[in-house]
Amino acid sequence: MDYIQRNNYVTQLAILFVLFGTGLVVVQFIFLALASVFHISAASLLSGSPEVARVTQSVGAFFSLGLPALVFGWVIQPKQPTQYLRFTTRISAKQMLLAMLIILSAIVVGGSLAKLTQALPLPVKWTASFKKLEDNYNNDIMLIANLKTTKDFVISLLLLALLPAVMEEMLFRGCLQQVLTGMTRRPWVGILLTGILFSAVHLSFYGFLPRLFLGMVLGYLFYLSDNIWLNIWAHFFNNALALTSVYRLSQAGKLTPEKINDSMNDTFPLYLGVMGLLATVTLLMFFKKESSRLAAPYHSQQQPSNRTNQ
Numbered sequence: 001m002d003y004i005q006r007n008n009y010v011t012q013l014a015i016l017f018v019l020f021g022t023g024l025v026v027v028q029f030i031f032l033a034l035a036s037v038f039h040i041s042a043a044s045l046l047s048g049s050p051e052v053a054r055v056t057q058s059v060g061a062f063f064s065l066g067l068p069a070l071v072f073g074w075v076i077q078p079k080q081p082t083q084y085l086r087f088t089t090r091i092s093a094k095q096m097l098l099a100m101l102i103i104l105s106a107i108v109v110g111g112s113l114a115k116l117t118q119a120l121p122l123p124v125k126w127t128a129s130f131k132k133l134e135d136n137y138n139n140d141i142m143l144i145a146n147l148k149t150t151k152d153f154v155i156s157l158l159l160l161a162l163l164p165a166v167m168e169e170m171l172f173r174g175c176l177q178q179v180l181t182g183m184t185r186r187p188w189v190g191i192l193l194t195g196i197l198f199s200a201v202h203l204s205f206y207g208f209l210p211r212l213f214l215g216m217v218l219g220y221l222f223y224l225s226d227n228i229w230l231n232i233w234a235h236f237f238n239n240a241l242a243l244t245s246v247y248r249l250s251q252a253g254k255l256t257p258e259k260i261n262d263s264m265n266d267t268f269p270l271y272l273g274v275m276g277l278l279a280t281v282t283l284l285m286f287f288k289k290e291s292s293r294l295a296a297p298y299h300s301q302q303q304p305s306n307r308t309n310q
Contacts, residue, residue: 084178147247162236
């Protein structure tokens, strides 16, 4: 029986990767079709006007992340795919507050990890390659985050902060983490592997460790709460903080790749990182206690749980 269950998770993982890969192909076809209709190059969709680039990013996120997650949920649990993804109404204001505080402390840890990464002795060629990746990313951000008005900022909060949070959490925590946790039978291993993949897809060497830690924190929020809405809230809060920082630069006329890099990759001394780690662990303990309290009345209803069904 154990072999059958593990083999089933391997099959699920294969299905998820196929859906993700198919989503990426579909996105490319959509971009090519739009480019053909408007008689422009596909690259122009991402490097044209800020408005077009934001919409293009959103379309890409939906078809490459959100739609595959929904289809996967339907494949695994046809009658209630959103239940599989853990879209539940069991949530409290205390959980939301704790999630925000956890993200803030995780950002401090991430800043120390970024400082540690920058101090690594690397070959000159590697450093140049990694820096080029960062420059390309910052240039993309500079285009889509050129926010001139409050309206631009609000729209960007929806398209660049909320939508990616929803799509990424559905795929990585709602799908991938559940599969990897079931496959390994070790929640921390599933959370770690998901965090590694979550960070890797962002294609940033200097941001790898900070995003890995953030991904693991989000993983534990999902594991402890069994509620993806809290993950979306925490992820959105993190994105909104970064976007607000960029918006302030834009309003001050200081929007440059260097300033974006400095604002989105704050570094902190290692001792602050240790304090941030202690704060994160402590807050997660309070979060676990609140989540258990909130879930207690529902135990008798025998609802599926990402902890018990794996």
